[in-house]
Amino acid sequence: MVETGRVIQRRYLLQRLVKQGRACTVYQGFDQVLQRVVAIKVTPADYVATYRAALRLTSQFSHPNIVGIYDLIVEPDCLYIVQEYVDGDDFPALLQTQLSAFEVADLGRQICLALVYASNSGRKICHGDLTPSSVIRDRRGLVRVSNFALPADMQYFTLWSGVGGDGIAISDQQLPYGQISEGRLADDARAAGLLLYQLLTSRAPGATFVEPPSDGRLRFQRGVPPELCDIVARAVIRQHPQRLMTPEMMYLELKDLAEALEPLEPVQSSYQTEDMVKPRQIMPVASGAPGGLPSQERAPTGLLSYHPEATVSGLLDRQEVSQPLLDPAATTEAAYQQATAMNSSPGYPPVEQNYARGNEAAPVDAGRGVNWPLMIGLGLVLFALFFFIGFFLSQAVFHA
Template sequence: MDEILLKGRYRQLAEIGRGERTVTYKAQDTSLNRAIVVKVLRERFATEQDSVDRFQNAARAMAGLSHPNIVAIHDIGSDRDLHYVVTEYVEGQNLESLLASQAPLTPEEALDIAIPVCAALDTTHRAGHVHGQLTPRNILLTRDQQVKVSDFGVVDAPLSAREQSPSLYAAHYLSPEQAMGRRAIPASDVYTLGVILYEMLAGRPPFTGDGFSAIAEKHIREEPDPLSQANPQVPGSLSALVHRALAKTSTARYKTASDLEEALNGYRRQRGKIELLERIGPEERPASSGRHQMDREIRAHPRGVAEEKVPSSRAMQRSGLDWVGCIMGAVALVAILGLIPLWLSVFLRYFA
């Protein structure tokens, strides 16, 4: 795309990305005077009508979706031998750049990114579409910390039929079924997001290798190192969620992106409760925690606590009146007084 007005409207400003099938440019929409992104199908695919149709039809289908975490599509078309898609321009950086400078992320930072991606994937899956090539490069982070996913529908064919020389980078984010040359399904996106979650928390992808085939084989046959081994700061419960998303068979993973989103939100809620209890003092904790406090006191001072809660009779005697003796004396007095009438009648009968 030279320094021309594409379709008499879009002026190229700079190339900002180059993928297996497309070249991406930052451009200026001269009609609306705004920055946009123009994604152009690469020359060797532009001559294949099937590739052109798939590229534009997928973009046309995604243009019907509106979601705050999905990059909006503004226009689709062709100009001479150039086939393009115009999308919104996201000011910020992609996840790949963030990981290059800050990996590993904290669990909270990773969740802040993964949960919106789940929401974007779920919307797409419900509409009958699959991303199929999710990577940190197409997870975009705005300056105000909003997450947006791009490049939906750019790929819609099995890997073996799609590329003659697939990139090593893409191999890190394959699902096992894609690594075997099968078409991507919604569970494939769940697996790939599991890979990205692992990378955010561990600081590296779960599988690496010297070539595309070596990495693809690991996705199919090998289990990743436990997250707790790669990063001991990752809680075990979060590690378990990520490893379930990385299950080799699609039926063993979370069934949908929505299920994964729910699991991540559930972990966050539970973690928040634990952290809250750790921050507040014992006197501010719920009443249900009193029993645990009592148990700790008994374990620490078993005799002292028991004596304080249940005073002995000897201690009671030291503290004041002997109440048992008083009661027994009162009973004896009543019994003696009750005999006075009997003694009086006997005296009057025999001695008067």
């Protein structure tokens, strides 16, 4: 352990001890050159080669869900890793917080995003040591993952190997740390599932860690959506017929579920009235990966309705059925019957029948058949005629 108050390389001030890890000690420090808070990991000499190899593989990582590395300082007796300082809740603190199903699904989604980034075609790095000490969530809800390409914590993974792990702690132990393989991709997805399970299972108030169940059976708290339990089980249980074999598969499942579980924010308007408020439309939410969850409906409350008996092939497609066309010969009769039914229904005022039935003649409107332009023109002609007659008569009388 290094004494706090020490300045490393005339730049980094060790301010306080954050935690003592399995292979390193973490301090909060201060970069006196760039005037910013940093985290400083101090690694003993026995682990220097291992950490330097891991940093060579991950030094170019740049992702919102991965803790950034700033500097590396090598001394004869230890290694100092200067990295981004994340102010937030570590995993023990998250265990003491009653997280909602949405928060757990979103936390898992963000962890998988970091794993997918590390394992894509440009980097091809597996995490290999995704344990509670590798995850922290900052004050804004952004999850940050660290400790990529380090030796697996065999004590932790052996302890949890009896929970759907067939007694296997990790796969492909002969490969170098961080090297990608199908087995290690599945192990990373399983490690993410174990973290989510610990957040979803029952535990004593104030507990900072979770012991695996002695019988190896997964048990969730009441109220956890069955879809979330299903995703965790498919990631953790190695023999599951629909096992999630990669972090990407798990990400797609959690992404859809997190979107379905996300609480709806009320829309406020200063001029909105009760007449303007309309019911929210229920939208279907479908799984985004093969072998995924059946289509669900998002309820207005933000909760996901679940039908355990439904399967992808068993759900009916929601299709609109077009109305059959009426027979032209029956159109008149159908219209007459409809009008008659409406007029005879209670609450409808009586209206005049204007529909012809069979060969019966419809009543003629008294106002129809009058040629109004002709009548107006005739009236103007008569007015002009009487005007001229009156004019000539008046002239004759005055001149006489």
